[in-house]
Amino acid sequence: MPAKALRDALNVFWDKGYQATSLDDLTAAMHLSRSSFYACFGSKHAVMMAAVELYADELFTRLEALAASSMPAIESVHAVLAAIAEVDAGRRGCFFVNCVTELAPHDPALATFGQDHVARTSALVIGLLERAGLTPELAQTRAAALLALVIGTITLRKAGLPVPALQTILGQAQLLLADTTSAT
Template identity: 85%
Template sequence: MSILIHQSTYSHTQQTSPVMGRPRQFVPAEALRDALKVFWEQGYQATSLDDLTAAMHLSRSSFYACFGSKHAVMMAAVELYADELFARLEAMAAASMSALEAVHAVLAAIAEVDAGRRGCFFVNCVTELAPHDPALAAFGQYHVGRTGALIAGLLERAGFTPELAQTRAVALLALVIGTITLRKAGLPAPELLTILSQAQLLLADTTFST
């Protein structure tokens, strides 16, 4: 449970500012989104520097001057993706719906059962790289921690004790990440929805802890 109770002090990547010599009209944020698309489609290891520079419309010299390295671009892309998703989840948690309705909305937004076999960019990167990439592992723990804390806060609003809210939040995250993995494996959306519906069992009892 420590991943939720003791949230990581991970510090976001400091992106290098654009320098002289970049192409005219070059916008780093747009180039980063182009890189994200390539990494999402091909994975990190299979993406070459030529793939990135072509997608980002950069020469190698401009790429290195603006972003530093392939790994730095990947980290910035993962952070961008996760931060934007988390902002959406926070908005759902703050919306005028019941706490349990907000939990269901958050889980559905993470699972994206109709999004096809690409999977979740964050989960894809963590699965591929985190075991041997300390920086990505640290960010992964940070993002899972803040998402779990968000869900646990909603469960407390719904009447769960703080300890049980933490336990159930971890179980719900495990369920939704498993659903994402099965989506990537090609399970049809109706079956994924059936799996995700098992969250109701974890939300039905505010007093019993297994």
């Protein structure tokens, strides 16, 4: 799939959502004729799935790099959460979260991909928490709570909460990470 055309489609879906994006919107943004669009991507759904996968894979690559850095594990967790939340990224929201909330209840393929992406992100955070000294069980429950906090922060960002309020909310992660040594 042509990378630039896929990125152009991703931006259209991100701006308008899947349902509100027409084939004309996509072909215009991607600089493709309808026949080229269908020959290259097959369908609107296929291009949306490819765009979501591209976005999620690129984000996960950034998260893996943060996790593999030389920072202490808890600092890496904070860096991963901040990278996911992107509190200063504006009201567009997170493309992955936008797609999942719009479509996953009625789109089994996207729901499965969404669950897989959340699972791999959770496993990354769990690994960092275990490296910081939490038991596997506690790392699992704290990772779930931390990811729920981040997704909520993303949703509130999209709703227009100011950056300082979002930072305060995301700062609540400190409470879940404050005393990892006595939590084991």
